Amino acid sequence: MDLVIRGGTVVGESGPYRADIGIRDGRIAAIYSPGNAVEARATIDAxxxxxxxxxxxVHVHMEIPFCGTVSSDxxxxxxxxxAFGGVTTMIDFAIQAPGETLAEAVAKRKEVAAAKSAIDFGLHCGITDWSPATRGGMREVVEAGIPSFKVFMIYKQEGWMADDGVMFECFEEAASLGATVCVHAENPYLIDVFTERALASGRTDAVQHALSRPNFSESEAVQRAVYLAAMSGAKVYIVHMSASDSARVVEEWLACGYPVLAETCPQYLVLDNRAxxxxxxxxxxxxxPIRFEEDCEYLWGAVAGGSIQVVSTDHCSFTRAQKDAWGGDFRKIPFGLPGVETLLPILMTHGVGEGRLPLERLVEVLCANPARIFGLYPEKGTLSVGSDADIVVIDPKRKKQITPGSLHMNCDYSPYEGDTLTGFPDITMQRGRVIVEDGKFLGAAGEGRFLERKPAGGDESG
Ligand SMILES: [Zn+2]
Incomplete structure (x- = not known):
């Protein structure tokens, strides 16, 4: 063995258990009953x-041109x-530019990410310029290891919006390829109505951002997207669901036997409109937008109960200076929050620590389900013999208060400032190499691998 992790409590999908883990050639080579690990060249005492x-x-946006600027990470x-937050795999987006083929979009994004990423990464392919050629190009993308697409029901100004016809045809093609379609579900027409009303009443303050996008402007879009997906036979995955009404829509479809997939993000679980x-x-x-306290509680229940299968971040950081460019007009705020580093600690602290999630459910929604849904299982997402040795060691007693200087994202604020969190890893390991230890980064830009994913099969809901 190259390395053994001794004495720890391993968290599997069926619960925590005591075991030692042996690692060889970057993979988990053995799982031993406690104290029975063989000698190894190195040992971690857990x-x-x-x-x-x-x-x-599975949902991050690094260096993305958006809202007239570029995200700061x-x-x-x-x-x-x-890596400091225990994330060892991320999936970003190759978003098609006008006139570009999907393959070109993917090649460009892959090159940028491969040169810089310190952790393993995959890509989803964002479809924005629908045409017979785009439709025809989806197969090539799937064959290149990207079996997941994204469509946006909003962002007309950015040139990203898919109308219902485009969305339906995209679903049809994805269904024939066994691919998953991720949907940003909001209704742009309703948002326009409420935006105009805010402006007519002379209100441009920050809370109008949230009030101009009421819960039903999301849940209606979720309903429509899932309905169209069901009619096409596509696997649909609703990204960053924020409203309790949306979770109820998903629950109704699940009750009808349609296997809709959905994610939410920490900001929708622990922040509300008092922010x-x-x-x-x-x-x-x-x-x-961040919504209301009752939405947070409903979403926690959906995460615990299984109707929301994944928690991701939608990490899209902007600095204070970038955000400050809004000039008092909510329509001009760059939309997005930093979060990739605090995902695991927020769920450990406010989910597990506050009795909302058992530890094994945390592992399902952060590791196993994302891996299954996006074609990475069992190489990623589980501690099993043969899996990549992507491992996080946490001291559940260690706490850290979030201050502007305490995090490593290229962002000078955190939405969670002042919060005291457990769950920052003592050790983060990628394919058997320690990349974070005791607050020190031991990885390097460019060491992350592009993950060629396969269309996921079978039952991915858990
Ligand atoms: Zn996003």
């Missing part, structure tokens, strides 16, 4: 610690920060 699979954040800073009060309110603008 007594009193939790040993988890590396977290898979590039693949180097973002992946490094991810928009005060001079920093605009820092919290993201799409869909």
């Amino acid at each position: 007594n009193g610690k939790l040993v988890l699979p590396g977290v898979i954040d 590039d693949f180097a800073s973002g992946s490094k920060a991810a 928009f009060e005060g001079p920093d309110g605009h820092l919290y603008a993201t799409c869909p």
Whole structure:
């Protein structure tokens, strides 16, 4: 063995158990009953610690041109920060530019990410310029290891919006390829109505960002997207679901036997619209918006109960200076929040620590389900013999208060400032190599691998 992790409590999908883990050639080579590991060249003492699979954040946007600027984390800073937060795999987006083929979009994005990412990564392919050629290009993308697409029901100005016809045809093609379609579900026409009303009443303050996108402007879009997906036979995955009404829509479809997949993000679980009060309110603008306390509680229940299968971050950081460019007009705030580094600690602290999620459910929604849904299982997302040794060791007693200087994202604020979190890893390991240890980064930009994924089969809901 190259390395053994001794004495830890391993968290599997069926619960925590005591075991030692042996690692050879970057993979998990053996799982031993406690104290029975063979000798190895190196040992990690995990007594009193939790040993988890590396977290898979399936929704991040590094260095993305958006809202007239570029998100402040590039693949180097973002992946490094991810490692500090126990994330060992991320999936970003290759979004098609007008006139570009899907293959060109993918090739460009892959090159940028591969040069800089310190952790393993995959890509989803964002479809924005629908045509017979685009449709024809989807197969090539799937064959290149990208069996997941994304369509946006909003963002007409950015040139990203898919209307219902485009969305339906995209679903049809994805269904024939066994691919999954991720959908940003909001209704742009309703948002326009409420935006106009806010402006007519002279209100441009930060909370209008949220109030102009009421819950039903999301849940209606979720309903429509899932309906169209069901009629086409496509696997649909609703990204960053924020409203309790949307979760109820998903639950109705699940009750009808349609296997819709859905994710939410930490910002929708632990923040509510009180965040928009005060001079920093605009820092919290993201799409869909942070909602109400009752939404948070409902979403926690959906995550625990299984109707939401994944928690990801939608990491899209902008600095204070970038956010401050809004000039008092909620329509001009760059939308997005930093979060890749705090995903696991937020769920450990406010989910597991506050009795909302058992540890094994945390491992399902952060590791196993993302891996299954996006074609990475069992190489990623589980601590099993043969899996990649992507491993996180956590001291459940260690706490850290979030301050502007305490995190590694290229962002000078955190939405969680002042919060005291457990769950920052003592050790993050990728394919058997320690990349974070005791607050030190030991990885390097460019060491992450592009993950060629396969269309997932079978039952991915869990
Ligand atoms: Zn996103």
